[in-house]
Structures are given as C-alpha cells and as structure tokens.
Amino acid sequence: MCSTLNLSDYPPKKPILSTSGGANEINVSWIDPPKQLGPIDHYELVMNGEVIYSGKEQGFRVSNLEPLTNYTFNVRVVTADKYVIESEPAKKKAGSKGKVRSSTTGAINKRLDQSRSLAVTPRPLTTFN
8 A cells, every 4th residue: 555645744834034133134034844754954945936045054134135125935844855845935025224235336325214215227337448
C-alpha cells in the first residue's frame, strides 16, 4: 500500500512583520512550523516572489525599501530531505518617512514629513568636447 505525502499538512506560519528602524526597513521574523516534516535544513525568505535570504536564522531586516510601497513576504522551510514548504503571505507597507537616495547624485539624507514628497528624475550627464 502506498501513501501520498501532503505538504500542505506541514505549513510554516506567516512571517511576523514589524517596522522600527525607519521608513525604508521592515523586520521579518518567523517560528518553526508547529508540525514538522523532518529536520529543518534552512529557511528562505521570499519578498515579492524573489528569495532575499537563505540560512538558519529566524529573522531578517530588509532595508533600502521604497517608502509607501507594499511588500509581500513568505517563508519557505527546506527540510533535510529537500522538501520545500511555503507559508501563507504576510503583507506590509514600508513607512512614510525616511531617507531618500538617488543613485545619480549620491545619498540625499533628507527627512520628509507626511505633507511633502520629493521626486528625483535622473538625467544623463552632458559633456562637451
């Protein structure tokens, strides 16, 4: 007799999201699944569909986020037997205040209040011979 393994019986809980460091950071933490499918080898943290962390720690600080932008996080548990089980998504919007950076002009360390916004439009440098 053959039995089928149902991975949905072993889901990790949603990640826990919090903000504390500033508008462009989200702290993500998670706990072991209540029911485990063997020893856990490592965890993967997925943000908006992309793996941003892989390791044994159960927490990660995501920084350099765009303020007022929604982010979705999932945690994947990878077992020693290479089963991958993914959590339900958790969603959080990055805060409304923080440092704004422009890759063309260097860091702009300007604190914004909620009533103003700053738009930075990069333009190519013009050179004359």
